[in-house]
Amino acid sequence: MRQKKTFMKRGQKIGTVLVICGAVFGLTLGGPAMLSAKEVKIGVIWPLTGPNAYLGGTCKSMTDVVLDLINNSHDIDSPGDMFRSKGLPNLGGATVKFIYGDDEAKPDVGRSAAERLVTVDKVDAMQGTVMSGVSTVISQVTEKYQVPIVNSNSTSPKLTQRGFKWFFRTTPHAKTFIGTILAFLKDLRDKKNLKIETIAIVCEDTQWGQDAADVIRKNCPKYGLKVVVDIPYAQESTSVEAEVLNLKKTNPDVIFMSSYDNDAILFQKTYKKYNLNIPIVANNTGHTNQLFGDTFGKDTHFVMTRDMWSASMLETIPLAKRLDEMLKKIGFKAGMNETTGRVFIGTLTLMDAINRAGSTDKKAIQKALQETNIPGSYLALPWEGVKFDSNGQNMYGGAIMTQWHDRQLKAIWPWQISETDVVWKLPSW
């Protein structure tokens, strides 16, 4: 009897130990890296070389800043308090590693970069890119391989109309932005009594430019504007003499442009050459980057652009000021702007999702992205927040209008946030 009791006691001990071992074993082997992940790999694609290299460099500067915020401790509020700890807190302090790909602003190169990141580097999630035409192709790769991707900069509405389940976009798209531009023009016409009846559309010929052209063409009549000429031009054109002379001949009240950096610069040079003095409202990008301001100085000639940033936000959004300082510290002298603001929000959203997922499991990250609800107080731009609809499109986010005054962009609309009066009647060049 005593032997039986001793045996049973030993058996219980052994059994208990086995159960505990089994539990620990099961937890550590229960699928891909759970709480003890050492490193989270994110594939990030930007146009680091090619015609949009300046834009790509801008984006990379901000992702480098966010990487520092995540992997080191900073006294800055963030969802899940990610920035105050080192690494992602819900993944046992796992370090985040960005593996960069360069799309050179070309869809085929972007596709190759995405394929490499997914199949060779085996990243856990992705972010990128800028040009809508390239984002279209990259997201086809991530959808095929079921890798979650966050896009913070491409604005073609079609990107979130494809029924993709792994693509999430934090930036508003062209319909929102064009709506802002048209509302501004109508408000300007009504409140300032200006003659704004005819409009010329001058857009580059890739997906971004032509989607913007489609949206504005369809919506102009609702705002009392007549499209008098539609000029699609080849991106990376070597000469725009014909286009500018056509505008001079047509003489619209306002010109709407969607241009990347080099095209915006070429057009502005040609406008000056032919003394074209028609107000321009631009769809951001080439007309918003500091490169435009630095290239032209006073010859920015009061170009207006839809924007999401103005310098006054450095005072009204403390996080923006911190980020501005961090950008300048790593050598990005232009500091905070609309592009870096949007990239910050995209990267933050992805990091927040992975942290909430507590895992590098792609389905878990996808689910976490679908459940994203980041309040506006954590963002570097004045948006309500980040929350995705069933198509993966952020339901929040809006734009303002800014105008170049020498080398600076100043907010001009809505009226309550304007820093200066709108210059509509242009002086001589």
Place this chain on the structure above:
Amino acid sequence: MLLQSIASGLLVGSVYAIIAVGLTLIWGIMEVVNFAHGSYLMLSMYICYVLHMLMGFDPLLSMPIAVVILFFIGIGTYKTIIFRIMNAPMLFQIFTTFALQFIINYTVFLIAKPTFRTVKITFLDGVVKVKGLFLDNAMIVSALVCVLAFLFLHIFLQFTKIGKGIRATTDNPRAALALGIDIEKMYAYTWGVSLALVAVAGAILSRIIYTHPTVGDKFGLFAFVAVALGGFGSIYGALLGGLMIGVVTTVTGVYAIPWFKLPSIFAIFILTLIVRPRGLLGWK
């Protein structure tokens, strides 16, 4: 506005013309189609860009250096590659120069990366207004340089020993050989002169547009159309073809549907082939 379009078109066309003349020289004298022509234009632009960044030279000042460098590159290209395919079937020649285009473009791509680069112009910038026409100073200088280049080419071909040798080789290579003219040397000089002309265009263009590894491809295409329009082998035909392309693209872009600007060149080209297959000034 029509006069302005024509004036702007002529100024732009003068650059296309000088690129086309270089191309037609090689075809007219050696019957080799040089698909790498645009790539050499790009090389000239990079030479001017590098000299601008290192020494602060305006490309107009770097032009003689680019001309000399490209002249010797042309001779080198002939002596190492082209001479081997002189008697090869045409398709073989086409593929060889096509391959050369890719090798040059992607070598530069690897070294310089595809970032777009621009030269900051500090003199002969701005616009003059002549009888209501806006004329870009940079383009006026370009047109003048092109005119000088044509004059120089004319004098070279008509009055120098090498030029006469090149013309003799063009007319009848066997007779030229029999007369003691070293036709291999004439062919090498032809390549050198062709690329020297492209170097002039490259220096001009580097002041106006951005430099990147594939910038020459578009101009190479325009040059082919100009040569075919003007007539293969005709220098004055290439000149006329280049000017026509400049004017047609500008006028079409202003008065017709803007996106038809580029297709209009090819439409005119096809029309010329139908009506006058040898080109406007081509040989019979």
